Structure formats: C-alpha cells, structure tokens
Amino acid sequence: xxxxTLDPTKRGYWTSDQDVRWCPGCGDYxxxxxxxxxxxxxxADPDTEVSKExxxxxxxxxxxxxxxxxxxTYGMHTIHGRAPAIASGLAAARPDLDxxxxxxxxxxxxxxxxxxxxxxxxxxxxxxxxxxxxxxxLTKGQYSPTSEVGKVTKSTPMGSIDAPFNPLSVxxxxxxxxxxxxxxxxxxxxxxxxxxxxxxxxxxxxxxxxNCNVFNDGAFDAVTKRAARDEMMIxxxxxEPITFGAESQRGIVVDNGxxxxxxxxxxxxxxxLVHDEGRDDPSLAFALGQLAHDRQSPTPFGVFRQVExxxxxxxxxxxxxxxxxxxxxxxxxxxxxxxxxxxVN
Amino acid sequence: MTDTADxxxxxxxxxxxxxxxxxxxxGMQLTGDRFTSASALAGNDLVTLPExxxxxxxxxxxxxxxxxxxxxxxDHDIHTPGDEPDVLVAMNPAALMSQLGRLKSxxxxxxxxxxxxERNLEKCGYEVDPRDNGTLDDYIVHEVPMTSLTLGAxxxxxxxxxxxxxxxxxxxxxxxxxxxxxxLEPTIEWVNEKFAKVQTVVDANVMALKAxxxxxxxxxxxxxxxxxxxxxxxPGTYTNITGNVATSWGMVAxxxxxxxxxxxxxxxxxxxxxxxxxxxxxxxxGVRTFQAEDEIAAAxxxxxxxxxxxxxxxxxxxxGVALKGETIGLATSMELPMVIIDVQRGGPxxxxxxxxxxxxxxxxxxxxxxxxxLPVVAAYSPSNCFDMAIxxxxxxxxxxxxxxxxxxxxxxxxxxxxxxxxxxxxPDISVSFTTEPNGDNGEFLPYLRDEIGSRPWAIPGxxxxxxxxxxxxxxxxxxxxxxxxxxxxxxxxxxxxxxxxIANDIPLAEVDAVDGAKILLVGWGSTWGxxxxxxxxxxxxxxxxxRVHITHLNPFPSNLGDILRAYDHVIVPxxxxxxxxxxxxGKYLVDAKGVNKVKGLPFTGGEVVEAVESIVxxxxxxxxx
Ligand code: SF4
Numbered sequence: 001x002x003x004x005t006l007d008p009t010k011r012g013y014w015t016s017d018q019d020v021r022w023c024p025g026c027g028d029y030x031x032x033x034x035x036x037x038x039x040x041x042x043x044a045d046p047d048t049e050v051s052k053e054x055x056x057x058x059x060x061x062x063x064x065x066x067x068x069x070x071x072x073t074y075g076m077h078t079i080h081g082r083a084p085a086i087a088s089g090l091a092a093a094r095p096d097l098d099x100x101x102x103x104x105x106x107x108x109x110x111x112x113x114x115x116x117x118x119x120x121x122x123x124x125x126x127x128x129x130x131x132x133x134x135x136x137x138l139t140k141g142q143y144s145p146t147s148e149v150g151k152v153t154k155s156t157p158m159g160s161i162d163a164p165f166n167p168l169s170v171x172x173x174x175x176x177x178x179x180x181x182x183x184x185x186x187x188x189x190x191x192x193x194x195x196x197x198x199x200x201x202x203x204x205x206x207x208x209x210x211n212c213n214v215f216n217d218g219a220f221d222a223v224t225k226r227a228a229r230d231e232m233m234i235x236x237x238x239x240e241p242i243t244f245g246a247e248s249q250r251g252i253v254v255d256n257g258x259x260x261x262x263x264x265x266x267x268x269x270x271x272x273l274v275h276d277e278g279r280d281d282p283s284l285a286f287a288l289g290q291l292a293h294d295r296q297s298p299t300p301f302g303v304f305r306q307v308e309x310x311x312x313x314x315x316x317x318x319x320x321x322x323x324x325x326x327x328x329x330x331x332x333x334x335x336x337x338x339x340x341x342x343x344v345n
Numbered sequence: 346m347t348d349t350a351d352x353x354x355x356x357x358x359x360x361x362x363x364x365x366x367x368x369x370x371x372g373m374q375l376t377g378d379r380f381t382s383a384s385a386l387a388g389n390d391l392v393t394l395p396e397x398x399x400x401x402x403x404x405x406x407x408x409x410x411x412x413x414x415x416x417x418x419x420d421h422d423i424h425t426p427g428d429e430p431d432v433l434v435a436m437n438p439a440a441l442m443s444q445l446g447r448l449k450s451x452x453x454x455x456x457x458x459x460x461x462x463e464r465n466l467e468k469c470g471y472e473v474d475p476r477d478n479g480t481l482d483d484y485i486v487h488e489v490p491m492t493s494l495t496l497g498a499x500x501x502x503x504x505x506x507x508x509x510x511x512x513x514x515x516x517x518x519x520x521x522x523x524x525x526x527x528x529l530e531p532t533i534e535w536v537n538e539k540f541a542k543v544q545t546v547v548d549a550n551v552m553a554l555k556a557x558x559x560x561x562x563x564x565x566x567x568x569x570x571x572x573x574x575x576x577x578x579x580p581g582t583y584t585n586i587t588g589n590v591a592t593s594w595g596m597v598a599x600x601x602x603x604x605x606x607x608x609x610x611x612x613x614x615x616x617x618x619x620x621x622x623x624x625x626x627x628x629x630x631g632v633r634t635f636q637a638e639d640e641i642a643a644a645x646x647x648x649x650x651x652x653x654x655x656x657x658x659x660x661x662x663x664x665g666v667a668l669k670g671e672t673i674g675l676a677t678s679m680e681l682p683m684v685i686i687d688v689q690r691g692g693p694x695x696x697x698x699x700x701x702x703x704x705x706x707x708x709x710x711x712x713x714x715x716x717x718x719l720p721v722v723a724a725y726s727p728s729n730c731f732d733m734a735i736x737x738x739x740x741x742x743x744x745x746x747x748x749x750x751x752x753x754x755x756x757x758x759x760x761x762x763x764x765x766x767x768x769x770x771x772p773d774i775s776v777s778f779t780t781e782p783n784g785d786n787g788e789f790l791p792y793l794r795d796e797i798g799s800r801p802w803a804i805p806g807x808x809x810x811x812x813x814x815x816x817x818x819x820x821x822x823x824x825x826x827x828x829x830x831x832x833x834x835x836x837x838x839x840x841x842x843x844x845x846x847i848a849n850d851i852p853l854a855e856v857d858a859v860d861g862a863k864i865l866l867v868g869w870g871s872t873w874g875x876x877x878x879x880x881x882x883x884x885x886x887x888x889x890x891x892r893v894h895i896t897h898l899n900p901f902p903s904n905l906g907d908i909l910r911a912y913d914h915v916i917v918p919x920x921x922x923x924x925x926x927x928x929x930x931g932k933y934l935v936d937a938k939g940v941n942k943v944k945g946l947p948f949t950g951g952e953v954v955e956a957v958e959s960i961v962x963x964x965x966x967x968x969x970x
Contacts, residue, residue: 016813018825053808058649061816068813069826074805076652077815079675082645085637089646090805092635093608094653097805115645118638316633323628330630332601333768335594339585340531341765342386344578 005072008043011036014052016072022063027184027211031131032070034190035100041191042198055098058087060112062104063138064131064210081112084119084128088312091124095313098198099126104210105146106136109165113145117174122312123202127194130167130207134295135216148294153215168289168304171205172282178204179285179305183224184211189301196303202311223292223299236288236302241272244298252291259287261298277306355526355572360389360419362427363521366444367436367457368405369398369412372514376434377414378760379518379535383527385585385762388575389418392874393760394426394947399615399698406460406468411443418525420574424874426759428949432524434517436460436491439469445480453485455520457513459492487566491516491557498556499549508546512553519557526572529554581764588727588756589616591763592660592686593623595734597630600656602735602774603742607632608655610646612639612665615698616754617688620660640665644672647683651676652814654778654804656738657683662690662698663705666712666749673747674713677840679814680792680800682741682748686734689753689870691945700945701754703870704921709749710899710928716837718844720744721899723751725873728763730756733896739774743850744843745799751898753920755871755947779803779810792824797850798843800824847900854893854902862889864961865912867937869895869925871947872918878950879918883957890957898925906933914961916940918953923967942970 004012014036022028042050055073059065061080068075078086087101101119108116108130119128135153136142142155146167150159171179178200182193190208197204209220223232230246242252243264251264251272264272276284285305292299363380367373374395381393394415403410417427429449435441437460448454456476466474475481476488495513496506515536522529533551540546561567600607607630611621625634633650637643644659651657659669666673666687676683689705691697709721720740724733730752737750779801782789789810792800803810812824820827821835856865857880864883868876873894883890893908895901909915909929917926918940926939940956942948948970956968 018813051808052811053806056805057813069815072811074652074811075813075815076649076679077813077817078645078648079671079816082641082672085642085645086649086652088637088642089608089610089635089649089657090653091649092633092646093606093650093655093657094805097653114638115642118642320628320631320633327629330597330601330627330632332598332630335597335627335630336765336768337582337584340382340386341582341584342388343582344388344575344580344764 009040011040013043014039014072016070018069020070021066023214025213026063027133027213028064028067028131030184030187031129031190031208031210032067034187035071035194037187038191038194042195050098054096055100056090057100057102058083058090059102060107061138062107062136063212064102064104065107067102081107081110082115083107084112084115087126088119088122088124091126091313092316095125095317101126101128103130104137105130105132105134105144105167109145109167109170113170117170120171120174120176120203120205123175123177123309124312125202127197127204128206130205131210132167132207133210133212133216134219135212137212137215141215166289166293167207169286172286172289172305176205176305177202177307177309178303179289180205180303181207181209181299181301183209183220183301185224193303196306200306202309220295222296232298234291234298234300236275236300236304238275238277238303241269241274242300243272250298252288254284254287257283257287259291261291277303279305280307355570358571358573359421360417360423360573361432361525361571362415362417362430363432363434364413364415364430364444364447365434365517366411366413366440367514368439369400369403369410370405371412371436372511373412373414373436376514376518377416379532380521380527381416381760382535382585383522383531384416384418384573385583386531387527387573388578389573390421390423390576390578390762391416391418391585391760392423392426393417394755395758397699406437406439406465408439408443408469411440413440413444418573420576422576424877425947425950428951432521434521436513436517438465438471438475441475442469442471448484450483451485453487454481455487455489455517457491457517458488459490489520489560494556494560495553498552502545502548502552504545504549509549512549515550515553516557516560519554519559520561522554523558523561524567524570526570529558578762579764583762583764585760586728586731586763587758587760588724588730588752589619589688589758590623591728591730592724592734592752593620595731596620596624596658596738597627597632598731598771599735599738599774600630600632602771603656603738604775605654605656608635608647608650608657609633609660610635610637610643610650610657611660612637612643614640614662614665616690616757617660617662617665617686619757620686620688640668641672644669644685648672648676648679648681651681651683652679652804654802656742658686659683660686660688662688663692663708664695666705666708670713673719673749674715674717675816676747677713677717677719678816680745680840681814682745682802684734684737684741685747685749686737687749687751688757689751691943697945699754701871701947702920702943702945703751703753703872704924704943705751706869706898706921706924709751716841718841718899719746720748720844720847720897721751722748722897723870723895724756725870725894725896727756727759727761731763735772735774739772740847742774742776743799744797744847745802746844751870753871776802778807780807782809790822790824792819793822794839794843798839798846845900848903851897851900851902853904854895854908856908857892859884859889859891862891863913864888864890864957865909865915866890866892866953866957867895867909867915867917867925867929868892869898869919872920875948875950875953876918879953879957882950882954888958888961895925901932909933909935909937914938916957916960918948918956920947922969939967940970941968944970
C-alpha cells in the first residue's frame with residue numbers, strides 16, 4: 001500500500017496528525033474535508049502549483065478557527081477577530097505564499113469586523129472563509145451578529161433585538177473583488193467555489209453556511225436540506241439567466257435596484273437577470289446578496305462577483321522596486337550621512 | 346552677512362539657552378529647528394526641547410495656541426535643554442504671558458511689538474500692556490516691530506500681505522542669528538530646498554531672514570554680539586539628530602545587520618508617527634511599511650510578517666500599546682520576534698499627546714494578561730535611540746520574543762549632535778532560520794529549544810517543516826495544543842527562564858562614580874541628561890554623588906542589586922509617580938527614595954539637585970514635583 005501522506009494528490013497528504021476536536025456532526029468537518037480534497041485535486045492538476053510549505057492557514061478564535069491545526073500546511077491560530085490583519089501582514093511580507101483566512105461569524109463580523117472590511121478594501125491576495133453558523137459556538141451559544149432578530153439564546157432570553165449583518169452585503173460594500181456563497185453539505189460546490197477563490201488574484205470572500213448542530217442545529221435546513229434544494233437554492237452561473245426550481249420555472253428580475261423572484265412564465269424573458277460576475281458596478285451583486293433576507297426564502301449560491309482590481313501586495317512590491325530604481329539600493333552609510341553633517345578634527 | 350570683523354567683535358560666551366515662542370501658526374518649531382541646525386554645523390553641543398500644543402491650530406493669539414522651542418547651545422558637553430532660558434523671543438502677548446515665568450531673572454526678551462495690540466492683549470488676558478506696568482522691569486527688553494519690518498523687507502515682491510506676514514519668523518531667526526553670530530547660508534540653502542516649489546515663498550523668507558540680520562547689525566539696540574565656540578568633541582563626522590529619526594535609522598540599520606527585510610505595521614499616533622513617515626521614505630532598503638486600520642491590526646500585521654521571516658516592528662505611543670496588548674501576548678506565546686516601540690506621552694487616556702512622560706514602564710512590563718514576560722529596553726538620549734533600536738531588534742531575533750522598546754516625546758522630538766558610527770563597527774545581529782527537521786525521527790519540533798531557550802524559527806516556504814503555531818498552550822517540544830496542568834507550569838517556567846537568561850547577554854550596569862560618594866542616582870530613559878547634569882552640579886557643590894542609568898529594564902543587568910546595596914542613599918528620579926523605584930524596592934529590598942514629576946516636561950537639572958539635597962538632608966522621604 002502506498003503511503004497517502006507522501007502523495008500530494010491524496011487527501012491524507014494535506015491532513016495533519018492532530019485529532020480533530022469539533023463536536024461530532026459539526027458542519028466544520030465537511031468544510032475541512034472539502035479543503036483537503038481540493039488541495040489533493042490541485043496537486044494533481046498540472047496547471048496549478050500548490051505545496052504544503054507555501055500554503056498558510058490563518059485563523060482567529062472560535063470553533064472554525066481551529067481549522068489550521070488540521071491542515072498539514074503552515075498555520076497560525078491567532079486571537080479573536082484579528083486573523084485578516086495578521087494575514088495581511090504575512091501577505092505583504094511574503095507575496096509568494098498561498099494564504100487562507102478562516103473564521104466564524106462572531107470572529108469576522110463582530111470583534112474582527114474592522115479587519116475584515118479593510119483586508120477586502122485593500123484587496124490583499126488571500127482567501128477569506130467565513131463559516132456562518134449564526135451563533136457563538138465555542139462560548140456555548142450566545143447570539144451572533146448574523147443571528148436573526150428575536151433569536152432566543154443564553155444571552156438573549158427575551159430574544160435578540162439586534163438587526164443582523166448580511167455577510168455578503170458587508171463584503172460587497174467593502175469593495176471585495178471576489179464574493180461567493182456555498183454551504184457545508186455540498187462538498188463539490190465547496191470545492192468548486194474554493195477553487196475559484198484560489199484562482200482569483202486579490203481578496204476573496206466566501207460565506208459558508210455551516211451547521212452548528214449543538215447550539216443552532218438546522219439553521220439552514222429550510223434552504224440546504226436535500227429535499228428543499230431545488231426550490232430554495234439559486235445556482236448562479238456566469239453568463240446565464242438565473243433560474244431555479246424543479247422545473248427551472250423561476251427566475252429573477254431586477255426592478256428599481258431590487259432583485260425579485262418571478263415565475264418565468266409571467267414575465268418577458270428579456271427581463272430575466274443574466275448573471276454577470278464580472279460587472280464592475282457592484283449594485284447587481286448587492287441586490288442578489290439581499291435576496292435571501294431570511295433563512296426561509298430562496299437563496300443564491302455560487303460566485304456573486306469576481307472583478308479585477310489592483311492587488312495590494314503587488315502594490316507593495318512595485319513600490320519597493322520603484323524606490324530601488326529611483327534611490328538606488330539602500331546604503332546605510334549614505335543614509336546616516338544624508339542630513340547636514342560637519343567634521344570635528 | 347557675518348564677516349570676520351563681526352566675529353572678532355563678538356563676545357565669547359560658554360553657552361546660551363534661547364526660547365522661541367509664538368502662536369502655533371507662527372512657525373516657531375521651524376525657527377528653533379533652523380537655529381539648532383546652524384548651531385550644530387558650528388560645532389556646538391546642543392540639546393533641544395520643542396513644546397507644542399496638541400491642536401494643529403488652536404485659536405490664534407490664545408494661551409492654548411502657544412508653541413515654543415527651547416534650544417541650549419554650548420561650547421562644552423551639556424545634557425539638558427537648560428533650566429531657565431537666557432533669551433525669550435515672544436512673537437505675541439500670549440507667548441510672553443505663558444513663557445515669562447520660565448525666563449531667567451535679568452534675561453533678555455525680544456518682543457514682536459506689532460502683535461501687542463488691544464485684541465491680542467485681551468485674548469490672553471492681559472488687562473494692561475505688560476510693557477507699561479513694570480511687569481518686565483527685571484528683564485532686558487528689546488521691542489522690535491517684526492511684522493511691519495518683514496512687510497517692508499518683502500515689499501518689492503508680489504505677495505499678499507497675509508502671506509508676507511508669515512515670513513516674520515525668518516526675521517526673528519535672522520535677528521537671533523546676528524546676535525549669536527550664526528551664518529545664514531545653511532538656512533538660505535534649506536529654504537531654497539524646502540520651498541523650491543514656490544519661488545515667492547523662498548524669496549520672502551530669505552529677504553525676511555536677511556532683514557532680521559541687518560536689523561541687528563544696523564540698529565544699536567542690541568549692543569554686543571555673542572559667540573558660542575565649538576564644543577571640543579571627539580574627532581569624527583557629526584549630524585544633528587532627533588530621537589524619532591534615530592529610532593527609524595536604527596530600524597533600517599537593524600534590518601541590514603540582521604540581513605532581513607524590515608516590516609513596520611503602524612497606525613498614526615502622536616508622537617510616534619514620524620517614525621512611520623521616516624521609514625516610508627526608505628523602501629529602497631526593502632523596508633515595507635503598512636499603515637494599518639488600527640493599532641491592533643498594526644501589531645497583528647507585524648506579527649504576521651514575523652511569522653513570514655521579516656524583522657517586524659510596530660510603532661506607537663501608550664494608548665496604542667494598551668490596544669496591542671493581546672497581540673503582544675500572542676507573540677510571547679508563539680515565541681516570534683517583533684519589536685514594539687512605545688514613544689511615551691502624557692497619560693492616562695489621551696492625556697497630553699504632545700508632552701513627554703515616562704509612565705508606561707509598568708504597562709511595558711506587565712500590560713498583558715497571564716504570565717507573559719518580555720524584554721524591555723529604553724533609550725536615554727536622541728542619538729541613543731539608534732543603538733537601542735538595534736539592541737531591541739537583536740534581543741527579539743535571538744530570543745524569538747516580542748521586545749518593548751521605550752522612548753518618549755522628549756527624546757522623539759528633541760535633537761542633539763551625534764557622532765556618526767562607522768557602519769562596519771555595528772554589531773552583526775543575524776540569526777538563522779531553521780531549515781532542517783530537528784527531531785530524532787526526522788520530524789520537526791517547533792518548540793524544541795536551544796541552549797538559550799529559544800525555539801526554532803522556521804518560516805513558510807521551508808519544505809518539511811510545516812507546523813502550526815497558536816495562542817493555545819503548547820506541549821513542550823512538539824508545540825501541539827496541550828491542556829495538561831504540569832505542562833502549562835513547565836511552559837510558563839521555560840518562557841520565564843528564557844527572558845531571565847537575557848541578563849547574561851546584556852552589558853553590566855556601569856556606575857559613573859567618584860570617590861566617597863554615598864548617594865546613588867538611578868535613572869532610566871530620557872532623564873539621563875537631567876540626572877547627569879544634576880550629578881555634576883552636586884559634585885561641584887561638594888557632594889560626591891554617583892549615578893547609574895538603566896537601559897535594560899527587563900531583565901535588569903545582573904550587577905544592579907550589588908550596586909544599589911552599596912550606597913546610603915539610593916534616589917530614583919522618574920517622570921512618573923514612581924514605577925522603577927517600586928520594582929527596585931521589591932526586587933532588591935533597598936530603601937530607595939523617589940523624585941517624581943508628571944507635568945509633561947522633563948526634569949531640569951536644578952529640580953533634581955534640590956530634591957536630592959532635601960532627601961539627603963532628611964527633610965524629605967521623596968519628592969513629588
Ligand atoms: S459548537 Fe457548534 S460550531 Fe462549534 S464545534 Fe460544536 S457543532 Fe461545531
């Protein structure tokens with residue numbers, strides 16, 4: 001038998017020797033598997049170059065943030081909310097690395113919201129995975145910034161009164177150049193989405209609907225359970241009219257900036273929205289993101305937006321090169337003598 | 346222009362303390378800075394004390410808006426910006442009112458009389474013109490209509506009156522330059538460069554400067570000219586340097602000496618921002634500067650860069666250190682090198698952003714949760730900031746630890762002549778990355794320590810050494826997550842022992858000693874100059890006094906306890922309410938007495954002398970100024 005830990009095209013090669021410590025049944029397992037399988041696939045793909053020494057997973061705090069321990073790559077498990085900032089520094093220092101940031105909704109949208117939006121606005125070359133389970137898991141069940149209004153938790157016995165964030169709206173509003181959504185029950189979809197993010201140059205943001213079966217079980221069942229998928233999941237395909245439903249009988253029109261679900265039979269087909277990821281103006285992507293305003297209505301999945309914008313670490317590198325060209329290579333003696341000097345004999 | 350005849354006539358003096366004061370829009374910092382540069386080029390020893398309001402433009406003409414720059418120039422080695430100015434240049438009534446109390450009795454005042462109108466007098470609360478009611482009787486007063494003379498001088502230029510008036514600080518500079526026989530050429534050269542984009546501004550400033558100089562020469566008002574000769578300095582090439590620039594150059598140098606790229610994560614904050622500005626100009630050294638979204642991100646980005654193998658810094662002031670605490674704790678746990686530079690300012694909270702204080706020592710030593718020891722070093726003079734930046738970097742790299750390096754507002758903005766070091770004489774602080782597995786079975790053990798307790802630094806991109814680091818407690822040697830109680834105790838001890846061991850790797854404390862001294866002054870940070878000046882005065886007055894200045898505050902030099910125990914009186918002057926003294930008393934059980942000042946200003950030498958005398962006489966158990 002060959003040793004899978006020696007074959008990059010096998011999942012085992014990308015799996016660390018640490019015991020995974022999520023609760024049995026947690027959606028995180030599926031996401032981890034998708035990532036490990038993806039890297040096995042990427043290693044097998046002659047057009048892609050990946051290596052475990054050049055790959056780094058950076059996380060904050062929370063259940064999701066344990067992710068780096070389980071990938072047989074370099075990894076940093078840091079502090080609550082700060083992973084995008086720490087990863088930005090790593091990326092700016094080491095643009096050669098393949099960097100992923102992993103965190104939950106509390107980590108990335110509450111304590112670390114500031115770092116998330118700034119990493120996206122700068123367009124730092126890294127892939128940001130937001131495991132959205134709409135609850136604080138590691139601290140045992142308080143409502144999170146993505147929990148629905150009225151949510152009863154240990155810290156909100158009378159129901160939450162906070163309006164939740166829509167993670168995609170936050171990302172699009174922050175100027176993210178790659179924005180996508182996937183969910184923990186569909187490994188193939190996750191792998192395909194992660195792969196797209198991996199190919200993108202700049203900051204990629206992926207919201208993953210993730211089930212916390214201990215504190216918020218079934219939060220996404222109405223949308224992602226197999227039986228519901230046909231009617232509730234809207235598959236976004238670039239260049240094609242957006243349709244869904246068992247008979248592909250429903251579509252989307254945008255009216256006055258608002259995306260609406262329609263029965264295709266009821267509208268002129270020219271009005272049906274054709275998905276265009278590459279549209280520079282983010283308003284359509286934003287409208288699509290707003291479509292799933294609760295967890296009970298049809299929800300788009302896939303890549304909402306993928307546009308080209310100057311990437312941050314390229315800017316860093318270019319300035320270093322330009323400075324070198326304009327000022328010549330650094331000369332410490334010259335630097336120390338660059339002010340007015342005088343001699344004492 | 347200063348010609349030889351002038352110079353022969355000039356009366357030679359040993360030194361002078363000049364204080365330029367005016368509205369924050371009057372350009373007093375620039376005036377002081379230019380006079381300082383010209384004096385530095387003349388070879389004087391010098392120390393400066395810039396003082397400016399936190400507001401960019403406080404209401405014009407008010408006391409709150411006064412900006413001042415004190416410079417002490419001398420023909421011999423000096424250590425302080427001077428206790429009391431000899432000369433006060435006051436550009437408006439508010440400047441006179443707020444600064445007069447500092448002036449030496451019998452000192453010289455040069456007033457811009459054009460600014461002494463009713464409105465300005467009223468704005469700062471003068472009910473009567475101080476020139477008329479005897480307030481200034483104890484001083485030599487020169488009344489000069491600087492604004493109108495400046496307007497006259499630039500008349501031929503096509504500039505608006507308001508713009509022309511702005512050159513009056515150059516008039517003042519020209520006049521002072523004449524009084525102290527300073528050549529105008531360096532200033533003219535500087536003006537040409539600085540304002541190159543607008544020729545009229547160059548012309549107006551140069552004309553005003555020359556007019557001020559000519560005014561001194563042609564009116565009989567001022568009597569003698571003075572000359573401060575060059576200080577006998579060691580041979581070498583000198584430059585005038587501020588602490589923030591010295592720190593910045595130290596960081597660039599450390600990168601070169603460590604053969605590592607430099608990464609700075611920073612967020613703008615007074616008085617540290619100039620380091621970010623300065624480093625941003627030196628990208629040709631491979632220096633990366635990252636202006637983060639906040640203080641936490643600035644520290645985080647630095648830590649990320651450190652993981653990636655860069656020499657990582659974050660620069661800030663006290664409020665920023667408070668925010669970075671959790672990240673610094675993470676760095677102590679991950680055992681990665683980084684340097685946190687705290688340019689201290691008055692606190693608590695926003696406090697006095699532009700004023701100096703040394704009240705972050707406890708914060709530096711203890712400002713993290715858990716047992717999280719780290720080395721702390723402090724610079725003692727503007728030029729020493731260069732050396733301490735390198736030293737902090739050396740310790741961080743060698744011991745894979747965050748290091749806090751303390752300076753303060755006084756060092757940061759203050760200037761002194763600096764004998765430039767020979768680049769080849771600077772220490773090699775390079776360390777090696779780990780590139781091979783270190784375990785017996787070919788595995789990589791990220792927490793297997795070397796003989797000084799440092800763990801391997803293996804950076805991403807190194808095949809075979811893939812590993813994960815984090816803030817959870819790690820098993821000794823393997824670095825895997827581990828909650829075992831005994832392991833936690835062991836790891837806590839190992840981290841502490843590593844930092845304690847640094848005591849063997851730093852210079853012993855050196856006492857500046859004289860025969861028969863029973864008094865020891867112990868200082869740290871920017872009080873060096875004041876304490877040195879006080880020590881010399883005490884000795885001159887017949888009280889043999891010794892002095893030790895601590896640059897390494899954690900761990901302390903290993904001989905410090907023995908030094909302290911050898912004196913009858915151990916006195917610790919600090920610009921805080923007694924932080925070092927508490928540690929010394931606790932650690933070495935010595936009955937040290939404190940001299941403390943928290944007023945946003947450095948000690949004067951005189952304050953320290955008086956405090957020491959009263960403590961030694963037994964009339965005081967400690968002095969709070
Ligand atoms: S608490 Fe919830 S999110 Fe956390 S590991 Fe358990 S199931 Fe997963």
